[in-house]
Amino acid sequence: MNQSERNSATLELRGLSRHFGSVKALDGLDLVLQPGELVALLGPSGCGKTTALRIVAGLETATSGELLVNDVRYNETPANQRDMGMVFQSYSLFPNLTVSENIDYGLRVRKVDSDKRQKRIMEMLELVSLESKAKSYPHQLSGGQQQRVALARALAIQPRVLLLDEPLSALDAQVRGQIREEIRRIQLELGITTLFVTHDQEEAMAISDRVGVMSHGRLEQIDRPIVLYNSPATPFVATFVGLANRIPAEITAKGKARVLNQKVNILDHAADFTEGAQVNVIIRPESLELVSENDADATRGIVALKSFLGPMTKVGIAVEGAPLIHLNIASREVRKLEIGDRIAFKISSDEVMAEHV
Helix, strand or coil, X not given: CCHHHHCCCCEEEEEEEEEECCEEEEEEEEEEECCCCEEEEECCCCCCHHHHHXXXXXXXXXXXXXXXXXXXXXXXXXXXXXCEEEECCCCCCCCCCCXXXXXXXXXXXXXXXXXXXXXXXXXXXXXXXXXXXXXXXXXXXXXXXXXXHHHHHHHHCCCCEEEEECCCCCCCHHHHHHHHHHHHHHHHHXXXXXXXXXXXXXXXXXXXXXXXXXXXXXXXXXXXXXXXXXXXXXXXXXXXXXXXXXXXXXXXXXXXXXXXXXXXXXXXXXXXXXXXXXXEEEECHHHEEXXXXXXXXXXXEEEXXXXXXXXXXXXXXXXXXXXXXXXXXXXXXXXXXXXXXXXXXXXXXXXXXXXEC
């Protein structure tokens, strides 16, 4: 690949807001992507992640704030002059053009000379492993192949920033896994700064350098996937990223609570919890373990649900005075466990997160 392809950019969103009447789709978003970094914006529908991406692409206008690429303000730069490639959820290929012609489109618009265009098309076909499909039309391709063409077309113009707008959501599960690995391989090979918007936490966690979780137009937390999962900054992040139980508990002292039959430490000691307050504690399924019914701290319940997930099985336990509580247990350990069986478990985590009811 050309050295210029490796000269990716710093992308900065500084206090970006976007209002639609009284609705704040974005509410002062601050985000910096370092050169060559892949950052995913993750969140539920309406959280503002797609609005942020469209502002970066030049398809939406910010109400306030700044967009900078290598410290140069891009707010007023037209979309076709932003040196960014975008891959859409729906592929958006030209149905009347072949694979090669689709890849060539942006190069022709930029008036690149014919020899350079042909060379670039061949490079892109090789990059996405579609050399044999050069003369095919989009309707002759599978969904995964169409998405590869869309990616090749976005990269053909040698953008400094790549934007991915839920590019895998239209694919089936097996193809989705293959294409996301392909996207990550290509992104790392080119060293291109990439902003990836998705509502699928597995996708975000699997291929991103950092993941930003958004809610109501704001960034709740941004961090490496492992930190985001193991050390969520807010109850929203804890429950949105991965699975989590919300279990009623009572504050017994500063930083302490009683939940089920156990005393636990609360992660955020600065929270305004008063003694005797009723709260919910947030506990991941893997932070609960099966124990003997003779354990003094054990909680007892009835097996109400078993969901086989390969090496792990999700077990739902009905406990009096609490919602259904889920545990993740190695499948080999629950082979003889049946619906209706009595079971005992306890919290294995030293600290848990709590939120006001």
